[in-house]
Amino acid sequence: MSDQLFAGLKVIDCASFIAAPLAATILSDFGADVIKIEPPGEGDGYRSLHSRAGQPQVGMDFAWMHGARNKRGVVLDLKSPQGIEVLYRMVEKADVFITNLPLPVRRRMKLSYDDLIARNPRLIYASFTAYGEKGEEADKTGFDSTAYWARSGLMDQVRPDSSSPPARAVAGMGDLPSAMTLYAAITTALYRRQITGKGGLVQSSLLANGLWANAFLVQAGLLGGTIPPRLPRAQSQSATSNMYRTRDDRWFNLAMVNDVKQFPILAKTLGRPELATDPRFATSDGRRTNVGALMAILDELFAQHDLADLRRMMDAAGLTFGFVGTIDEARTDRQMRDAGAIVPMADGGYETVSSPFQVEGASKTTPRGAPSRGQHTDEVLAEYGYSDADIAAMRAARAIG
Amino acid sequence: MADTTADSLFAGLKVIDCASFIAAPAAATIFSDFGADVIKIEPPEEGDLYRTLHVRPGSPKANGDYAWIQDNRNKRGLALDLKSERGHEVLCRLVEKADVFITNMPFPVRRKLRTSYEDLAHLNPRLVYASFTAYGETGPESEKTGFDSTAYWARSGLMDMVRPDGESAPARSTPGMGDHPSAAALFGAIMTGLWRRERTGKGGMVGSSLIANGLWSNSYFVQAALMKAQFPPRPPRSHVLNPLSNSYRCKDGRWFILSMVNEARQYAPFMHAIGLTDLIEKYAVQADRQKNSPELIAIYDALFATKPLDEWRKILDDAGITFGIVNTLDDLLTDEQARHAGVIVPFADGSGETVNSPFVIDGETKRAPGPAPSIGQHTDAILREHGYSDADIATLRAAKAVG
Numbered sequence: 001m002s003d004q005l006f007a008g009l010k011v012i013d014c015a016s017f018i019a020a021p022l023a024a025t026i027l028s029d030f031g032a033d034v035i036k037i038e039p040p041g042e043g044d045g046y047r048s049l050h051s052r053a054g055q056p057q058v059g060m061d062f063a064w065m066h067g068a069r070n071k072r073g074v075v076l077d078l079k080s081p082q083g084i085e086v087l088y089r090m091v092e093k094a095d096v097f098i099t100n101l102p103l104p105v106r107r108r109m110k111l112s113y114d115d116l117i118a119r120n121p122r123l124i125y126a127s128f129t130a131y132g133e134k135g136e137e138a139d140k141t142g143f144d145s146t147a148y149w150a151r152s153g154l155m156d157q158v159r160p161d162s163s164s165p166p167a168r169a170v171a172g173m174g175d176l177p178s179a180m181t182l183y184a185a186i187t188t189a190l191y192r193r194q195i196t197g198k199g200g201l202v203q204s205s206l207l208a209n210g211l212w213a214n215a216f217l218v219q220a221g222l223l224g225g226t227i228p229p230r231l232p233r234a235q236s237q238s239a240t241s242n243m244y245r246t247r248d249d250r251w252f253n254l255a256m257v258n259d260v261k262q263f264p265i266l267a268k269t270l271g272r273p274e275l276a277t278d279p280r281f282a283t284s285d286g287r288r289t290n291v292g293a294l295m296a297i298l299d300e301l302f303a304q305h306d307l308a309d310l311r312r313m314m315d316a317a318g319l320t321f322g323f324v325g326t327i328d329e330a331r332t333d334r335q336m337r338d339a340g341a342i343v344p345m346a347d348g349g350y351e352t353v354s355s356p357f358q359v360e361g362a363s364k365t366t367p368r369g370a371p372s373r374g375q376h377t378d379e380v381l382a383e384y385g386y387s388d389a390d391i392a393a394m395r396a397a398r399a400i401g
Numbered sequence: 402m403a404d405t406t407a408d409s410l411f412a413g414l415k416v417i418d419c420a421s422f423i424a425a426p427a428a429a430t431i432f433s434d435f436g437a438d439v440i441k442i443e444p445p446e447e448g449d450l451y452r453t454l455h456v457r458p459g460s461p462k463a464n465g466d467y468a469w470i471q472d473n474r475n476k477r478g479l480a481l482d483l484k485s486e487r488g489h490e491v492l493c494r495l496v497e498k499a500d501v502f503i504t505n506m507p508f509p510v511r512r513k514l515r516t517s518y519e520d521l522a523h524l525n526p527r528l529v530y531a532s533f534t535a536y537g538e539t540g541p542e543s544e545k546t547g548f549d550s551t552a553y554w555a556r557s558g559l560m561d562m563v564r565p566d567g568e569s570a571p572a573r574s575t576p577g578m579g580d581h582p583s584a585a586a587l588f589g590a591i592m593t594g595l596w597r598r599e600r601t602g603k604g605g606m607v608g609s610s611l612i613a614n615g616l617w618s619n620s621y622f623v624q625a626a627l628m629k630a631q632f633p634p635r636p637p638r639s640h641v642l643n644p645l646s647n648s649y650r651c652k653d654g655r656w657f658i659l660s661m662v663n664e665a666r667q668y669a670p671f672m673h674a675i676g677l678t679d680l681i682e683k684y685a686v687q688a689d690r691q692k693n694s695p696e697l698i699a700i701y702d703a704l705f706a707t708k709p710l711d712e713w714r715k716i717l718d719d720a721g722i723t724f725g726i727v728n729t730l731d732d733l734l735t736d737e738q739a740r741h742a743g744v745i746v747p748f749a750d751g752s753g754e755t756v757n758s759p760f761v762i763d764g765e766t767k768r769a770p771g772p773a774p775s776i777g778q779h780t781d782a783i784l785r786e787h788g789y790s791d792a793d794i795a796t797l798r799a800a801k802a803v804g
Contacts, residue, residue: 132742184589225463322551339537
């Protein structure tokens, strides 16, 4: 492991839930030593999310196992003077400090950037917030369902059509891309430190990431564009970029951006090559004008095949489409494994979702299990010079757990 | 040279954007935000097909190509025919001096155009080659093309899960909503490669894909599936188990989400505030609200349909109830917080505003966003910087190797 990219890099994950801690997870994937700080008692509130009503039931904390893999767990009461002193001692030797504590809490606990950079000028302080660090809403808390999904316009736009209710966010679907962004910000600062010798502050937020995700439409709006309503499928304006249903009642998404080139291939693949020369459908304009007629024909043709057959036919023809995957299919999807998107855990017990990029020649850690609350408190404190007696005294005072 | 300040983080860093559409080029956009010199390579004449997306059916109509403006701001445009031998030679000369090369060409195209990692790495051992694909670099589907609507949104299970309920048609993605997060991932991968280069002196290859980013975004539930979890069905909103955690529609068609976590404290004030005081007792017990959920939701539906969002917003805010508004894009045009927080920033020339890259490096001033190039706008300037004389350029242009 010592030859890994981030071997020796010390990261303090002083954050909760998903967006900020998962940036530390990515660093851990490439070999960083990540220490997860949790408060005594309940620990990170994220530990209980999986047990709420409506969540998938599996008898294990799947969310924690994914989000806290490879980390070492330390329980510290940051409200106690002894607890904060332990943290300061860790900060002196750390490379990266990650937090999503609300800004007023950081000020109160003396954990703001100014408090920590004074102790270690090489420290990279990664700050994550819901709504950014300036403006009236800077101190507000938020989750990705609100600050990323609802606020950005994504929730309003992503629906089957304008008459249907807004689409509900899937847990973490905005947090995880935000974690990737925070990781990118941290590596940018590490690059700068390599050149200048100095650490510094990096920031990201749910609001910024939500708008970045929706930037195509937001930019249209900013330039005075009007966003057309999402029409019901029956009133679609394009037959070659549309949803279709297969014989076995599966949906897929035909995404033909270069329809001049691909439409004749599709017609041939479906056994109706004459459609490409049919005067109604021979040109892009014709296909748009006669969208209803073409959809009706494609509806009928696609409904003659099961999804599995259709995938083979479309893939062989090089046509761009994507079936609407169900979560169950991730269990057996070969490409997800070949591409390294799903990887086995070190103990072989189960698999997990890898960080979404590769660096050639830099191997990722084979994922290890996530820590229980305070699992490594003693081990980590000993590394920072605390004696057994010190540790016992702090535990008696409930500064650590 | 592009307009960058000499002391910006990436001043002098040369990035070649040899990619199309959104995910890979937008990674280069982030570099440009922090001052890198980004050269956008496009085929002469037709250019990047992304230039045509904004005029397709269903796309918003605006003054200008908003999509191009957003994702190619600050870049310089070079029109180059990579299929021609001379065009290829120009690319090689550019690569010799580059720090970062970004491509999303399908592998068969890279082999044909000699733009694969092996083709370019030997020209410049310090080059960080960033490879972006739809379905990853290995496996039976690695040569397939895909867009974020397919490889990120549909494939990951997000499209299936993000619907109002299990009965409704799958929810359609908005353009680029998977590409932009993937661009941030690719940027992060490149920075990791640049950091390594600062330590070892060596470049290398980094890669990301739509499928990996889609799964990463949905990894909360994918992890549950990998551990063989049982997934509860999604009931329609008229039958969710908790009426106090549900979306409601107002008279003006606007939606809000009620997300009452502390029901014990908020239920009675909520009922009182919305004028249902006489029903407080009937549904006072949480278990009763759950049992009679469709009945109570129907009552709320009828009531919230009587006033527009603005009126309900005031009523709920005054009562201290936790709720969120489902924003429309119009709301963002006047969103003050998005501007205070630097999420929406003005263009340098005063022509409007754009969406910033989603992070800040303290002490680094991002460049005030500049315009996106037209096809080949900077061809001559870039070629001169790489040692081509005016006569050379004229010859290349006559041979249609550049445009």
